[in-house]
Amino acid sequence: MNTQMIILNGGSSSGKSGIVRCLQAVLPDPWLAFGVDSLVEAMPAKMQASDAGIEIAADGAINVGAEFMALQAAWVEGIVAMARAGARVIIDDVFLGGAASQQRWQKALGDLTVLWVGVRCESAIAAGREIARGDRVQGMASLQADLVHKGVIYELEVDTTRTESLECARTIATHVS
Secondary structure (H helix, E strand, O other): OOOOEEEEEOOOOOOHHHHHHHHHHHOOOOOEEEEHHHHHHHOOHHHHHOOOOEEEOOOOOEEEOHHHHHHHHHHHHHHHHHHHOOOOEEEEEOOOOOHHHHHHHHHHHOOOOEEEEEEEOOHHHHHHHHHHHOOOOOOHHHHHHHHOOOOOOOOEEEEOOOOOHHHHHHHHHOOOO
16 A cells, blocks of 8 residues: 555654755655744644643743643544545654654554654754754753654665665665555
8 A cells, every 4th residue: 555644753852854855856756844943843832831721841841731642642543534535744853752652653644654753863863953953952852862752663664874864764765655
């Protein structure tokens, strides 16, 4: 069966967004891309600093509340609906809950054909990228580098520590049917 979704999971500044852009360029068919950062940006500002929404601590730790989880569940269902309607979709996500985050996706996905991809990057390299970006709280990349992969099962893993996004995308593309 043809791959309907590609789900990339990795910590902040691991290189997921760059891989997504490269995948869209190298895959022969058009693929829509959605990232958890866009979900957070779409939420009202008041949710970005509340117990019910999403809070980013000074050390980069992230806490999410019930309202965030409810909106995230709706976002997942909407993306799955697009895939069921025939759109091919690439997801750029950060599984803060590790295996539990993957299980939430799996429950919504049902029988869709998905390629699960782990995007790894050495903590020190991701932390350097985080500083260079300037749009992240320092410490987020280090905290997430291993946490997001705990208990998650992948068909494929790529490591952006020393591998460029385009090469990672080409590797992933060879696994897309």
